[in-house]
Amino acid sequence: MSKPDYSPIESPVAYEAKWARLWREGRIFEADPIKGKPKFFICVPYSYQNGPLHLGHAFTFTRGDSYARFKRMQGFNVLFPWSWHWTGEAVAGTSERLKRGDPAIVRLLRDIDNVPEELIPRFTDPAFICKYYTGENRKVVDAMGFSVDWRREFYTTDLHPYYSKFIQWQYLRLREKGFVSMGEHPVVWCPACQSATGDHDRLVGEGIVPEEYTLVFFECDGFYLAAGTLRPETVFGATNVWLNPYAEYVLVEYYGKRILVSRKAAEKLMEQKHGINILRPINAKELMGKKCKAPITGSELPILPAGFVDPNVVSGVVFSVPAHAPYDYAALLELQRNITEGMSMYAELLKGLRPISIISVPGYGDFPAVEVVNRMGISGQDDERLEEATREVYSKEFHEGIMKNNCGEYSGLPVRVARDAVKARLISSGLGDVMYDLPSKVVCRCGSECLVKVVKDQWFLTYSDPEWKKKVRMQIMKMNIFPEEARQWFLNVVDWLRDWACTRKTGLGTPLPWDRSWIVETLSDSTIYPALYTISKYMNDGTVKPDQLTLEVFDYVFLGVGDPEKVSKETGIPKSVLESMRDEFLYWYPVDCRISAKELVPNHLTFYIFHHVALFDEGLWPRCIGVNGMVTVEGEKMSKSKGNMIPIKAALAKYGVDATRCTLLLAAEGMDDPDWRDKNAQETRRMLDLFLKIVEEATSSELEACEDRLERWLISKMVKRVKVVTDAMESLKTRTACHEALYGMYNDWKWYVRRRKKLTRSVLTFLDTWVRLLAPFAPFTAEEAWSKLGNGGFVSLARWPDYRPEEVDELAEASEELIARLLGDLREIIEVTERKPIRAHVYTSSAWKLKVLSIILGFDLKDVMKEPGIVIKESLKVFPDKRKEIPSIVKKIVEHISSFPSEISRNVLLELASQEKKVYDEAKSFLESEIGCPFHIWAEDEPGIYDPMGKSRHALPLRPGIFVEINP
């Protein structure tokens, strides 16, 4: 593929390009099978090449790459491949708009997507668009430091030499297994464009989908009035049929019958049914007052005029159910109230109409529609509140309604059951049918009003197949899904999934192998392509020619079916090559992890599982899916029309790669939506620079060996951070992991350098670990630091730090906690006095209180908090002379002890309490410099103690008394 360098990727961070180059030259991310080495195959969905990659892509990709890098450092042989999605109709749409000279599209390409002006004319070719963006985006992916094995790259559609072969093999095999079938399907259709009108192609009516209505045939004079309804079961409660006297009606020849509908409806039906014809117009007025016969019930109902009947809605014929439909009741009321001139001849008929109750609903009487209309004070059919009234009655009756005894064989059935049963009976007896219509107006981008067309001969993936679903559900239960909440979502999607129309007439893609007038639709040609990554390098390097890829080759490699000897003879691919392809597939498969944004849960990710389940052996089904949220920018949804779409390239140019990666990672995890904020990116940039400065400072200092409490503290904290980061990564909590690796480690470092004025040898251990922990998230900065620390090679290939629990030192940690608390107490006191301190005195508690502490720790702290009495009694036995102090001292100690983290064991607390004075003595000079005055540390019962305020009495174990002398 030609990839002219239209514009370079620039980062303000000089070392980023350097390391990207060294990785490329070292080919360190190229992964081949290694016998005996555990593998890890991770991938992200390829992106559609109709524009520059933006921060939304960057988020998912960075999570994937961080995980890949983490696993690589853990010693796995990691495969992280890349490719590009070209399939779809959108790019073709762009080309068309450009050809028509749409100025908006030129503006978008030039101003938003920064396409060089001179190239825009070439965008009239859809393939060029994909090619252009693929070239641009490959540079971005490379610059981002994604650890990709580029030898396996491909793109989709039949423009690619072998991708289509793979898809055609997939579809032939799916069809053989019965997962592809032909059917018909209603779509929103533009009669002018002669194509389906997707949401993005609409001027009006986004989100509107075809609604299915039931036509109910009422016989009259040898033909049928076809009334449309959402509630066929209410035919039992029909009182009459309404026609609009001023609308145009026609008689339609309809499968051996003649039906009457509005002219508009007839036109709609022509798009939905085979071989129906409009016979002649009918004057509705001539039908008024006549009787017609309802299906199933056989009731004779009058035909009456009503202006509210809209000929543009469904069939333009309505049957009235005033008992259960608020609109019908309101209309009836109004007509009965003021019978106009033209209506006078029907006065008797109108007056005779009474609601017929057919459904009982808890909480309502016989006539819910009447009740609701009266309650809401609705007086006429134009009242807007009828919408709400209808919603209420429909919903109540659907969920809780029961058909009454006057409903024949449907009596006693729940409404929701009766509805489908009545509909089925109407259709099978030829007295009804299905008609689709749009619940509200939809206008195509071309300006024409859309209608519903039933697309014939459409190919479907039969996702509704219960056996198929069952296997998919079982796999979903088995696999790892992060976060866990997404699992239930997947299960729900499987439940609701219907058959999926998998072919299209237009756009780029792979022709359906058995009917080349169709193209495999975009979501349907991107399900099992991770399998292709395992062998694509053989085609890319020319070992296997695309035209050698017969069905038998794919059968052998992916299914283990067939004899390699024979396949080799037929194709000319050496047998050894076939066998290594097969081996390589089996080495990498199954996919160990696929990471994607949550918008793909209800479609791509679920399809991905379905197709693997359909085609491969059970051991090769996906092992894990990670789902994440969708990026917003400064709290707003990102979109081109809002102009807040941030291309990755722009973020890189401003903050550098690692800051971009970390800002995204730090913004959210789980299914929460990360919010990109400029301020956060600046801060992250500063933090990474500071980290490098810390490394430089440490490596340029004279470091002495030192073994003390604080050194042990530093290493202990570090070891614990290792565990937190590792555990977080294992469950794909990239935010927690990145945060701990960056800020967690930094907080420990800050405290350490504040306590220790001069750096020691231990900091090298600390920094070594810190660099490794950062490497998955900020790989460039980590490599730079790695080399500054004097290491050769790449930290990208270094070992992930092990958790070494033996280096945890709870006592050292608790000691520092004690010092921090003392410092906090001192600060608070000094602040309240609002004076400069001249001397501070600290009193540690006397030995008997320590003994009381040990008594307390002999009990379960929970019990003690509930019942302090047990400890008080016990303590009194030991110190009968402290009768006065003990009750309150015990309570205070218990309260204070409970403020320590519960992971600190009681042994550590006791040990710490016994060393308390020593701990303060060791930190004396630190405390003096922090507070800015001399310190004295006394024991409570020390002779000659200076304690003019009697503060030593208040001393408790692990909480000394304090007296601060201040300038008066």
Place this chain on the structure above:
RNA sequence: GCCGGGGUACCCGAGCCUGGUCAAGGGGGUGGGCUUAAGACCCACUGGCGUAGGCCGUCCUGGGUUCGAAUCCCAGCCCCGGCACCA
């Protein structure tokens, strides 16, 4: 409507599963240190009250469980996302 996710301080956001360490962390703001200055960096404060480490308040609303609730239970209100011919 159906399904999924949420509501935490000035802002963003953790904690919730497994109740007590607790209202993390970052931004912004205020004050101080370092500095010729600026920037960077460091420290403190950032719900209220307080001349001694304290007291009171707070996690959408209202109830409940508990010695103890941001966390568990019940009811309600509100917000966001997906719902198929878009990728």
